Amino acid sequence: MNRPVPLPLEAPETAFPTAGGTLVRRSVLASGVRVLTEAVPSARSTSIGYWVGVGSRDEQPGQYGSTHFLEHLLFKGTRERSALDIAVAFDSVGGEHNAATAKEYTCYYARVRDLDVPMAVAVIGDMVTNSVLDPEAFDVERGVILEELAMAADDPADLAGEAFFAAAFAGHALGRPIGGTPDSIRAVERDEVLDHYRQHYMPSGIVVTAAGAVDHDQLVELVAAAFGDVPPATPNPRRSAEVPAEGVEPRLELIRRPTEQVSLIRGSHGLDLRDDRRPVLSVLNAVLGGGMSSRLFQEVRERRGLAYAVSSFAPAYLDNGAFGVYAGCAPDNVGALLGIVDDEFRKMTDSGISADELARAKGQIEGALTLSLEDTDARMTRLGRSELGVGEFTDLATALERVDRVSTDDVLDLARDLLTRPVVTSVVGAVDRADLEGAPGADDV
Template sequence: MINGAVSLPLDLAQLSFTASGEALVRRTVLPSGVRILSESVPGSRSSTIGYWVAVGSRDELPETYGSTHFLEHLLFKGTPTRTALDIAVAFDSVGGEHNAMTAKEYTCYYAKVQDRDLDMAIDVLADMFTSSVIDSQEFETERGVILEELAMADDDPSDVASERFFEAVLGDHPLGRPIGGSPATIGAVSREAVWKHYRANYRAQDLVITVAGAVDHDQLVSRVVTALERADWDLSAEAAPVPRRTSAHELIERGSPLVVVKRPIEQANILLGVAGLAAADERRATLSVMNAIFGGGMSSRLFQEIREKRGLAYSVYSFAPSYSDAGLYGIYAGCSPAKAPQVAELMVTEFERLAEDGVTSDEMGRAIGQLSGASALALEDSDTRMSRLGRSELTLGEFVDLDESLRRLSLVTAGAVQQLAAELAARPMSVAAVGTLDDEALSGVRALQFTAST
């Protein structure tokens, strides 16, 4: 059994350990730089597999904004040996699930199948990853599909508010850009630019494969090698895995104090927040506890004050996404436009109260219990375990199992929560809102020094 986090050095060819729940975790780094990680879970009858690259929207050049997400779509459109229909049929015919996700710092192609179908999933995903033809006609067809996807997101006021919020808090930092690009950038990007992006970032030294559930590691490695060699990858050519991103926290210059997008809709979608913590920050456990107390559930302060006591909103919560060198802390509420100033003021008031007055022992107990239980229940799903392996390898460089996560939570103190809340509350705040709002509707909210609205 492991005791504490397990480091994942890039120059270590083999690693094996037993994590909480008697799950066997193994890791192989091939001479070519391909990294293969598995977590064998006793009693599991399904497997979830992911093919990862540490390339996301933050890595794009100005002339290729949106190309990472564009490429994600295109890898499902066919290879020299499989059509798009062949790929879909391979998974549908066994009741499997397959999809992909583009994030700000990585892209993952994944599938969940019965244990007996894992070999098929390895082969099909390997073929997609290594051998997409990115046909010119399919490229133009998919351009239309992505433009429709962006239009659908633009019709969702909560999506619009979220995108504007990231831009307001993170400013010109690459993490502030929309993952999918914009209609203008998608309309302008060329096949050649996307092809260049593909060839530059989908190499052996970029590839991380993670599998969780019913899996034999030695068989997995053998099958992966066979599938990649079938695509004419030279796995004997030595290459070091691509280095991980720096974990040094980057100072963020706020983009805008206030962004208001006018839409003739029934609710105002309000997001308020500040720059947060990076993924490797040692205070992440403290932030998790703070977030649970402040806006992480139905017993949280935000929910109780804004919804239960005052009836001002149906949905209200806080959230804390983190990345390799930055993060943000946000608060969301959806309410009638007439109540927007009052709700925003309450969001700020509760944030300041958390920073000034701290938290109670009862709140600490509930939060740690909530987080502990949610973490344990999430690991009942092989999808979560597969994703944990990928993020551990790509971002953190260490594996943290359930026991270690619970230990870190148990060490969080009320004083540490208040100290972190005070630090975050002192940072420059930004607000993004979408709805039937006047330009000055939110400009009077305390603690925000607004200079402009759009």
């Protein structure tokens, strides 16, 4: 395979081998549910995911936080199973089960022995299709979510991340926190969450993926049974690109907290999922802050001892992306650390990267991609994101080939685009604005 495999919604059956010798199969059921599997011959366990193509960016006014709220509620019981029944089903076989809410999707997942796949498919399917959203459980879980938000608010790194996204995507749905805010969680009504559930958790909007010791035909039968007798439907259209976020305005978000260490993020918009320069960005990210040999790690930690943790990141969404640097340091070191970040940005836009750095970054990325596929969870996740994202499956061989084609000139061109954009800086800790020389903006939060 030397190019991505398209996953057209109108194709009822698709199958293709991967570079690693596994077989990916995809079936579109009459109900509109899409089922994708990757059979790994040596595996004894199976990772299973029920994916719903709705995330926090899809919430309407009055619903903020509903997607994450709903993720919690689906574990609280169905018409057939109590919350304890759900927990016991997995605990009694040594299985793992959990869920995750993101900005563009929600996933309910499990990992079990091959013998326990029927149980996992049935239980998660019951949660997704038959949850009752009991009013009493709703009020109890509201308190649990408020505690979760309070825990996140006590984590300076989490707080810096939320402040960065709120400023970088000001006025855009991607700038809202995934879990909502304490005010939105206190205000949201059960009827709003129930409407959110009924609107988005239809078979036509659900994708089921499995990787490991899995028989595709058996899984299709199990999934069909889990959804029961429902009217025929076609799969929901994939997410379409929306209006991109407005360009970043230089801004400083300062949140004072009596912490021993300051958490800070400096960055801007990045590349979206459809951008052909994503492999180039992977190389740039690896060289700048992607590992212990990266420029930032070596300069900030190894040479100057200014921070224990420093790294860069590049999340991508269908029509937007972000790129930034995170670090945690003593209050007295914040100004110096921000100066180093800016210096490294300038160095990369002036002269790019060396041939040695390019080779090292490619080796790092290619090795990490290969090693990640030793994990059935990663394979299951790759299937779900492929189906819900741009609608194509990118095999390891294709991904490696794209990385291998990146040149030093490519990185320099991208750096001159990406690293010259106006930046947002979020800082959480015991610092004053006067300590942040060189940081743009002037608005406290």
